[in-house]
Amino acid sequence: MEESKISKRPKLKNPYLIVAWPGMGEVAFKAATYLVDKLQAKEFAQIPAQEFFYLTASAIKEGILSLPELPYNKFYYWKNPATKSSQESHDLIIFISSAQPDLSKAEDYCQRIISLAKSFKVKSIIGFAAMPQPIDHTQESRAWFTPSTSELLNSLKKYNLNLMSEGQISGMNGLFLGIAKREGINGFCLLGEIPLYTIQIENPKGSCAVLEALSKILNIKIDLANLIDQARIMESEINRLLDFLKLGPATAAPIGEEEIEKIKKSLSQLTKLPLSIKEKIEALFEQAKTDIPKANELKQELDKWNVYKEYEDRFLDLFKKKKEKDN
Incomplete structure (x- = not known):
């Protein structure tokens, strides 16, 4: 197994590790990438993608077809100025992946991060x-x-956050913390609220809530102004589209057609499934072709993201093909 590629080994004091992958509302991924940008954290290592990710489609750009790049898996570091005078402060290592790995390889993938x-x-x-x-x-x-x-649990109560006492955190954003605990490194997950009906839309408000909590817990200053602006724009776009939809096609539009198209185009970009989820769905379709019990996991994933109708024909074809094969 190829080791993580480390370009330099920074000297860090009492470091905490922050981890994030794309997921619902892109809350985790957005929060982590924003944090790296605002802290001006520096990249120092990466995990080779070819061991844990595989291509599921070709990409077309400006009419030309080609293979897409594999997802990145990068480590960044930030030296907290406060560590020079305080034993209670911590430097940070921030790990970000642009996609969720094949979960059949999740164990080895997590071990690579934990090892570093x-x-x-x-x-x-x-x-x-x-x-x-x-x-x-x-x-x-x-x-x-x-x-x-x-x-x-006891140490975090003083920050007046809401405790998630039951349930599960799906995907790598939840699984990694469980594996890390088993391997002797404890931690916690910060979750940002998002509306149930917007899980497919990037949600800056959720990311902002996460970073506000992180700022209090670690006692570090994070400039959230840009993220707050993005949240306002997102709220405005959703409001305007909902107003338009409520009026119905028979009613005169309260805004011009050009503006309506602009809103629709903007939201069409926001409401797409995260790339990592699309790749996971495609991978499950491929696996279900030869392992039909995988169809149950596939159906759960489609329902979770409320996209079953979009994939219904392909999903039902899995059973038709199995029946034809059995006959």
């Missing part, structure tokens, strides 16, 4: 995720948390 974390003597891990809730998109998102030990 242990080499830097990381004592705690912080994960990010989304928390779908029956809220309106105009409401402020609250931050939730779930720790891997009772000690962390």
